[in-house]
Every structure is written in C-alpha cells, then in structure tokens.
Amino acid sequence: MSAQGAAHIKAICKAAGNDPARLMDIAIAVQKQLGAVSDTAIDLIATHLKIPRVDVDSLVTFYAFFSKTPKGRVIIRLCNDVVDQMNGAAEVAAALETELGIRFGETSPDGAISLEYAPCIGLSDQAPAALINDVPVTHLDSGKARHLAQLLKREGTQARLVKTFGDGNNAHDLIRSMVVNNIRETGPVILAPYTSGSGLKKALALSPAEVIRDIKTSRLRGRGGAGFPTGMKWDFTRQAGGDQRFIICNADEGEPGTFKDRVLMTECPDLIFEGMTIAGYAVGAAEGIFYLRAEYAYLEKFLTAILTQRRKAGQLGQTICGKAGFHFDIRLQMGAGAYVCGEETALISSCEGRRGDPKNRPPFPAQKGYKGCPTSVNNAETLCCVARILECGPGWFAAMGTKGSAGTKLLSISGDCARPGVYEVPFGVKVSDLLKKVGADHTAAIQVGGPSGRMIGPKEFNRIICYDDLSTGGSFILFNKGRNVVDIARQFMDFFVEESCGYCTPCRVGNVLLRNKLVEILAGHGALEDLAYLEELGRTTKLASRCGLGQTSPNPVLSTLENFRPAYEALFKKSRGHEPVLANFDLQAALSQGSILAGRASSIFTPVNGSQP
Amino acid sequence: MSETFDFTLDGATVTAQSGETIMQAADRAGIYIPRLCAHKELHPFGACRICTVLVNGRPQSSCTQPAAPGIVVENDTEALRNVRKSLVEMLFVEGNHYCMFCEKSGLCELQALGYRFGLLAPRYPYQFPKREMDASHPDIFVDRNRCVQCARCVRASRELDHKTVFEFSGRGAHKAIAVNADARLADTDVNGTDRAIDVCPVGCLLRKRYGFRTPIGQRKYDHQPIGSDIEAGHPPAAVNG
Numbered sequence: 032m033s034a035q036g037a038a039h040i041k042a043i044c045k046a047a048g049n050d051p052a053r054l055m056d057i058a059i060a061v062q063k064q065l066g067a068v069s070d071t072a073i074d075l076i077a078t079h080l081k082i083p084r085v086d087v088d089s090l091v092t093f094y095a096f097f098s099k100t101p102k103g104r105v106i107i108r109l110c111n112d113v114v115d116q117m118n119g120a121a122e123v124a125a126a127l128e129t130e131l132g133i134r135f136g137e138t139s140p141d142g143a144i145s146l147e148y149a150p151c152i153g154l155s156d157q158a159p160a161a162l163i164n165d166v167p168v169t170h171l172d173s174g175k176a177r178h179l180a181q182l183l184k185r186e187g188t189q190a191r192l193v194k195t196f197g198d199g200n201n202a203h204d205l206i207r208s209m210v211v212n213n214i215r216e217t218g219p220v221i222l223a224p225y226t227s228g229s230g231l232k233k234a235l236a237l238s239p240a241e242v243i244r245d246i247k248t249s250r251l252r253g254r255g256g257a258g259f260p261t262g263m264k265w266d267f268t269r270q271a272g273g274d275q276r277f278i279i280c281n282a283d284e285g286e287p288g289t290f291k292d293r294v295l296m297t298e299c300p301d302l303i304f305e306g307m308t309i310a311g312y313a314v315g316a317a318e319g320i321f322y323l324r325a326e327y328a329y330l331e332k333f334l335t336a337i338l339t340q341r342r343k344a345g346q347l348g349q350t351i352c353g354k355a356g357f358h359f360d361i362r363l364q365m366g367a368g369a370y371v372c373g374e375e376t377a378l379i380s381s382c383e384g385r386r387g388d389p390k391n392r393p394p395f396p397a398q399k400g401y402k403g404c405p406t407s408v409n410n411a412e413t414l415c416c417v418a419r420i421l422e423c424g425p426g427w428f429a430a431m432g433t434k435g436s437a438g439t440k441l442l443s444i445s446g447d448c449a450r451p452g453v454y455e456v457p458f459g460v461k462v463s464d465l466l467k468k469v470g471a472d473h474t475a476a477i478q479v480g481g482p483s484g485r486m487i488g489p490k491e492f493n494r495i496i497c498y499d500d501l502s503t504g505g506s507f508i509l510f511n512k513g514r515n516v517v518d519i520a521r522q523f524m525d526f527f528v529e530e531s532c533g534y535c536t537p538c539r540v541g542n543v544l545l546r547n548k549l550v551e552i553l554a555g556h557g558a559l560e561d562l563a564y565l566e567e568l569g570r571t572t573k574l575a576s577r578c579g580l581g582q583t584s585p586n587p588v589l590s591t592l593e594n595f596r597p598a599y600e601a602l603f604k605k606s607r608g609h610e611p612v613l614a615n616f617d618l619q620a621a622l623s624q625g626s627i628l629a630g631r632a633s634s635i636f637t638p639v640n641g642s643q644p
Numbered sequence: 645m646s647e648t649f650d651f652t653l654d655g656a657t658v659t660a661q662s663g664e665t666i667m668q669a670a671d672r673a674g675i676y677i678p679r680l681c682a683h684k685e686l687h688p689f690g691a692c693r694i695c696t697v698l699v700n701g702r703p704q705s706s707c708t709q710p711a712a713p714g715i716v717v718e719n720d721t722e723a724l725r726n727v728r729k730s731l732v733e734m735l736f737v738e739g740n741h742y743c744m745f746c747e748k749s750g751l752c753e754l755q756a757l758g759y760r761f762g763l764l765a766p767r768y769p770y771q772f773p774k775r776e777m778d779a780s781h782p783d784i785f786v787d788r789n790r791c792v793q794c795a796r797c798v799r800a801s802r803e804l805d806h807k808t809v810f811e812f813s814g815r816g817a818h819k820a821i822a823v824n825a826d827a828r829l830a831d832t833d834v835n836g837t838d839r840a841i842d843v844c845p846v847g848c849l850l851r852k853r854y855g856f857r858t859p860i861g862q863r864k865y866d867h868q869p870i871g872s873d874i875e876a877g878h879p880p881a882a883v884n885g
C-alpha cells in the first residue's frame with residue numbers, strides 16, 4: 032500500500048475516534064476511498080483500533096459491499112431479483128457484458144468498471160434497476176444499458192448519469208435521483224399531510240408512561256413483519272434496568288419486493304425521526320440509531336440534512352422543544368449489504384461494529400440490546416404511525432383497520448400488474464380487491480411478504496390483509512399464468528443461500544440442499560420422492576434454525592409445494608411402468624463415459640434395432 | 645444458596661437452579677440431550693442446533709435456553725431424534741469427513757453422534773467442498789475439511805487462553821475458521837498447549853506427533869456411546885478423552 036493509502040486509513044480511523052464500535056463506518060470509508068479493504072488495510076485498521084486483525088477480517092468478509100481485492104472505480108450492481116428477471120434483467124446483463132467487454136464478477140483491466148449482481152435493491156416497482164456506485168438507475172432495457180456502459184466508459188464516473196429526476200423529493204438537491212415514488216394510493220395515516228413537531232409536542236406534554244399507554248391503546252403493532260405490539264416493546268425496554276437505553280430505527284428493508292421504506296425516507300423523513308424522538312422520550316433513551324441499508328446510500332445526504340434541520344429547530348439535541356431533562360439525538364448508521372442485518376439482533380451486532388450475526392435470545396434487545404443496554408428496534412413505518420398517533424390520538428388510529436389490526440398498512444406492489452408501487456390501505460382489505468386496484472387481471476400466484484413469506488394461489492385470494500389472517504410486512508409480488516413457480520422458488524432459495532449468515536447448521540446447509548434439489552428437478556432430473564425430501568428438509572430447517580431467516584427461508588419451497596404441486600409434478604417424466612431405472616434417470620448419459628473407455632456400446636442396456644431391454 | 649424450581653422433561657420432573665440452562669439442569673439430572681457445539685467450560689453458542697428441544701411446543705436450543713419454572717420440555721421424541729440425525733447428516737455432507745483414516749476417529753464427537761443416531765449413510769448428497777488446510781505451525785495442524793463450525797476454538801481461545809487466535813470469516817456457505825494472521829496459523833501467538841486446540845470436537849485442529857497414541861479400538865467412543873457418562877450420572881469436566 033502507498034504511504035498515501037496508509038495515511039488515509041489512519042485519518043479515517045482517527046475521525047472515528049479509533050473506536051472499534053465504529054468499525055462499520057471505518058470499513059465503509061476505507062472501501063470508498065481505496066476501492067478495497069485489502070489485507071494490508073485490515074492490518075492497519077487493527078493496529079489503529081488496537082483490536083485483533085481477525086476481528087476486522089471477520090467483519091470485512093461478512094458484508095457484500097466490502098472487498099479485499101480492488102474493485103473498479105465504478106461498480107455496476109445490477110439487481111437480479113425475481114421481478115427484475117421478469118422484466119428483462121438478462122437482456123440488460125448481456126448488453127452490459129458485451130458493451131464493457133467483461134463478465135459479471137469481473138473488473139475491467141484498466142480498473143475503471145466492475146460488474147456485479149445485487150439482490151433486491153428496493154426498486155422492484157421500476158425494474159430492471161441497478162446501482163452505479165450509489166446512484167440508482169431504473170427501468171433499464173438493453174438499449175439503455177448499452178448507452179449507460181458507453182457513458183461510464185467515456186467519463187469514468189457516475190456523476191453525470193442522471194439527467195431527469197423523479198417526482199417529489201427525488202428531485203431534491205441532496206438526492207437528485209431518477210427514482211420515482213410510485214405512490215399509487217395515499218391514506219389517512221402515513222402518506223398524509225403532517226406538520227413537523229405536532230406529534231412530538233403533544234407527546235412531551237404527557238409523561239413517558241402516558242405516551243406508552245397511548246401507543247398501547249392505539250393497538251399499534253410492528254410493521255416490520257413480526258407484528259409485535261409496539262407499546263409492549265417500549266414498556267419492556269423502559270422497565271429494563273440500567274441508565275442507558277437506545278432506540279433503533281430499522282431501515283434495512285432487505286426483503287425482496289419491499290420498497291415502502293424507501294418512499295417513506297424520501298417523502299416523510301420528518302415523520303420517521305419524530306417517531307424515533309417520541310420513542311426515545313417514552314423509553315428513556317438519549318440516543319437513537321437510524322440503520323440505513325447500503326443500497327439506499329443515495330438518500331444519506333438528504334437524511335443527514337433533515338437531522339441537522341431538526342437539531343436547529345430544537346427537535347433533536349438538548350432540552351428538546353424546551354422540555355427540561357429531555358435530550359435525544361440520532362445518528363445514521365450505514366449498512367454494507369447484508370439482508371440478515373434486518374433481523375434486529377443482527378442489526379444490533381452491525382451497529383456495534385461487528386459481523387452481522389444474530390445474537391442468542393434471551394436476552395431480548397428490550398433487556399440487553401445495543402452495547403448491552405435495553406434497546407427498542409422499530410421499523411420505519413411503525414415509527415411514522417407513532418408520530419401520527421400522538422398527533423391525532425390513539426382512538427383515531429384504533430378506529431381504522433380491523434379488530435386485531437389497527438390503522439393502515441403500506442404495501443409494496445410489484446410484478447405482473449399495471450400499477451406497481453406503494454399503496455396505503457386500511458387493514459382488512461381483501462386480496463382480490465387489491466388485485467383490481469393494482470390492475471392485475473391474470474394473476475395466478477402471489478408471493479406475500481417477500482421470499483420469507485408464502486406463495487399463494489387463487490384459492491386464497493379471498494383472504495384479508497391483517498395480522499390475524501394474511502399477515503405481511505407489505506410486499507406483494509404478482510405472477511401471471513405462465514410464470515414458472517418452481518423456478519421462482521429456486522431464485523428465492525438462491526437469495527437465502529447468499530444471505531444466510533452461516534452461524535447455524537440448518538440454515539447454512541439446509542438452504543443449499545433445498546436449492547440444489549430444485550436445480551436438479553428443474554433440469555429434469557427429479558423424481559417423485561424428491562417432493563417428500565424437500566418437505567422434510569424444509570420442515571427441519573425451519574424448526575431448527577436459530578433466527579427468523581432460517582425459520583422462514585424454506586417457505587418458498589414449502590408453500591409452492593402446498594399450493595402449486597402440479598407445477599412440480601409436471602417436471603417429472605412419467606414412468607412407463609416397466610423400466611429398470613427411474614424415469615428421470617438418463618441411462619445412456621450415465622453409460623456414455625464407460626462406453627468411450629470400453630470402445631463399444633453396452634451390450635445389455637444399449638438398444639439394438641430400437642428395441643428396449 | 646440459589647433458588648431452585650421444577651420443570652418437566654419428557655414427563656420426568658427435573659429440578660433446576662436459577663440461572664441454569666435447560667441443558668445444564670438435564671445434565672445434573674442424568675438426562676442426556678445430544679449436542680455438538682456446547683462445551684462445559686465455554687459460553688453457550690447455539691450454532692449446531694443438535695440440542696434443539698421443544699419448550700412448551702416451541703423449538704429452542706437447550707444449551708442457550710434458560711430453564712424456567714413449570715416449562716414442559718420435549719427431548720427424546722421420534723421427531724426430534726430425526727431432526728438431530730438430519731443435522732448431523734448435514735454436517736457430514738457439508739465437509740469432507742474421512743473417518744476411516746482420521747486421527748480423531750473414536751474420539752470424534754460428530755462421528756460418535758452419528759453412531760448414537762444409527763447413521764449409516766447420510767440422506768443428503770455430499771457437497772465435496774474445497775477447503776483450506778494449514779500445516780504451517782510446528783505443533784498444530786488445521787484441516788478445515790473436517791470443521792463443523794462449532795466455534796469451540798474461537799471461544800476457548802478467548803475465554804480460556806485469553807487470546808484471539810481464531811474467528812470466523814465470510815458468511816453463509818463460505819463461512820470458515822480464520823486465524824489472527826494474514827493466512828498462516830504459524831504467524832499467530834497460538835501455542836501447542838492452548839485449550840483452543842483440545843476442545844475441537846472433530847479432526848479439524850490436531851496436535852502434531854500425537855497421532856494414534858491411543859490405538860483405534862481403545863478410544864472413548866469405541867467403548868461407549870456419546871452421552872453415556874451423563875446418563876450414568878457423571879457429567880465429564882471436559883468432553884475430549
């Protein structure tokens with residue numbers, strides 16, 4: 032490494048106070064500055080932070096956005112999510128490869144451009160999409176891809192890539208992105224007008240216990256997927272001992288097909304931060320962490336500016352809104368490409384500057400979370416609801432939705448439909464009504480809740496969206512007739528294989544075995560008994576896995592087996608009843624090597640004059 | 645004097661002390677819950693999942709789950725035996741385990757679990773991964789082909805040896821044991837007598853020049869199934885013989 036590189040690393044570590052807990056920020060900065068976190072860089076970081084080098088290595092090799100070997104100055108990350116594939120990602124990929132003269136996984140010889148795939152980057156409603164370093168490009172096709180590649184080759188930077196901006200704040204000076212919001216339906220709670228500070232002022236007029244009581248009365252439940260009652264979570268966090276507590280906003284949004292938090296951060300950042308501040312007041316926290324996935328780095332400057340603005344307005348910092356004794360501030364923590372970091376304990380590990388392994392429970396984060404202190408992790412949408420509940424009252428909120436599911440839900444709609452995008456709907460909407468709304472006329476299957484959710488068929492289209500019936504983090508990926516559900520399940524399993532942290536046996540190994548079996552079946556090498564194999568393997572993986580990732584990752588396989596069994600059966604050849612081997616076994620292919628060695632065909636198994644033995 | 649309470653384990657009443665895990669309480673009661681990554685002297689880790697039990701119907705790893713008054717725990721059921729056997733099979737196919745000429749044969753806890761579960765051939769296809777070996781150290785040999793990712797060495801190096809010789813690198817199927825040096829174990833401060841080496845349940849970390857001192861056939865699990873010391877009421881201090 033050059034002396035200059037070493038000096039950069041020293042400065043980066045120093046700027047982070049040589050604090051090992053800031054290792055994420057340090058590695059992100061080094062990757063950005065030097066194009067890699069090389070072994071030498073790892074040694075230097077370890078020396079500056081006075082920690083074992085293997086601890087740095089462990090973090091660097093965990094996250095997809097870090098690389099030990101140098102990457103191109105421009106990294107193209109093409110999303111190869113299911114929806115992107117459906118919309119022609121393969122043609123885009125081919126065009127990029129041809130135009131750049133490199134393949135995926137490679138860097139151009141002059142070190143200018145790297146080509147990679149990324150799992151869902153939160154733009155399924157405008158697929159195919161890619162990230163050019165931090166800059167999202169959407170609605171790609173092969174022509175645009177060629178143009179893009181030429182421009183990048185010519186200019187060597189993404190700086191002048193985006194010429195027209197999306198709607199709303201996407202055109203803001205600090206975002207300037209071509210991403211569009213695709214807000215198709217606003218609602219009374221979240222995508223509604225809000226005066227910054229109004230919820231917070233009302234909260235500060237109450238005692239923290241009263242705020243928690245109001246949230247309980249509103250019957251708000253977590254919007255991140257698990258649906259835990261928010262008031263109860265805060266209560267546990269508040270009751271837990273110790274004098275330091277933390278609030279974390281989960282904006283990792285990694286579940287493929289989910290992009291509603293992207294829109295929230297673009298259009299309602301004040302609402303989120305206000306919800307966090309109210310949460311801080313309620314649980315007695317002085318610090319909040321906003322965990323932003325690396326794929327949304329294009330929003331970082333904007334969000335940072337909003338935080339600064341709120342500090343200036345007295346809505347963050349010391350003695351907030353004049354409330355004596357209430358001090359609270361928020362720091363932004365960037366992720367570095369790891370779906371599992373959306374899991375709350377993994378997210379906490381990541382915030383602590385470690386690899387994103389989930390933690391053992393108990394203790395739960397509400398008891399022992401960030402740095403061992405009681406911590407409440409809440410989804411961005413949940414926190415938006417909080418601010419509105421304080422503004423308009425718990426009764427107002429509880430009156431919307433259904434008995435067990437108060438309020439509204441943001442849905443991320445993508446796939447085969449006329450109007451993909453974000454919809455705010457009250458809980459209780461029927462799936463079939465939703466399909467009409469979004470302009471989906473030939474839907475044969477819906478992946479509800481992303482890959483970790485379930486794939487449902489028409490017989491479940493009369494179910495209603497709420498915690499007690501069809502519960503979901505809000506993602507609906509729609510598939511028309513003609514889509515290959517087994518291959519879709521295989522793609523989802525590819526995702527989980529990539530994203531498993533590898534800590535526990537069933538998830539680390541089981542998902543690979545599930546995926547491999549699907550590949551075999553899709554290649555025509557399956558047999559009927561493979562279905563029982565998949566079911567048992569899927570059940571074992573779910574039962575024995577340590578965290579929510581492995582406990583749900585077999586769902587694409589299990590739910591397609593349950594609801595689309597004929598699609599699997601169609602992939603098996605029919606046995607003719609009297610064959611000596613399984614119908615799918617290609618006897619001649621198996622014999623071919625032997626025949627070459629022996630210099631003759633099998634006298635037993637090779638048909639002579641067309642007759643079968 | 646710590647507080648005690650009762651819970652039910654496969655229908656039997658077990659008395660636990662407050663702060664104990666389900667596994668610790670079961671061990672004292674002479675009930676064996678199969679395990680691989682758990683080790684008496686180390687903090688529980690919960691990675692292998694072989695000790696999974698049902699607590700009031702919910703799966704939990706018994707090495708990490710605290711015992712609680714009145715809980716109903718299922719351990720030795722047909723379904724759980726199948727899950728555990730399946731996990732052992734996953735570990736066998738995930739790595740390259742050549743028991744027939746492995747120095748750990750007869751002392752290997754993975755192999756012993758295979759015997760205890762009556763494992764003849766794994767139901768899953770072998771993955772035949774390519775894994776790194778490291779013979780750089782004068783006294784220690786690392787063969788990642790046989791690693792089961794139990795993190796015993798990671799924990800023992802920190803907790804017992806007060807060093808940081810081992811840690812995981814990579815994620816998912818690419819996760820592997822890394823050493824606190826650019827690449828070679830010889831460049832770390834590990835010592836041939838480190839506890840981190842003893843606690844390896846399989847043949848991944850081996851001492852050089854100790855091979856076959858105890859002949860095959862006279863080794864611990866050649867004589868008795870894994871877990872029988874616990875069932876006989878003598879939980880061992882350390883598992884390796």
Ligand SMILES: Cc1cc2nc3c(=O)[nH]c(=O)nc-3n(C[C@H](O)[C@H](O)[C@H](O)COP(=O)(O)O)c2cc1C
Nearest residue numbers: 253254255281283284285373374375409410413579
């Ligand atoms: C693998 C995995 C990924 C997750 N990803 C997210 C995510 O991106 N955003 C989120 O809010 N919750 C995610 N969760 C759920 C969180 O663990 C946690 O339940 C949630 O953030 C709590 O917030 P809530 O109560 O407001 O929903 C994920 C869980 C798992 C198991």
Ligand code: SF4
Nearest residue numbers: 532534535538578581
């Ligand atoms: S289930 Fe296990 S391997 Fe999978 S992500 Fe969770 S802890 Fe990691």
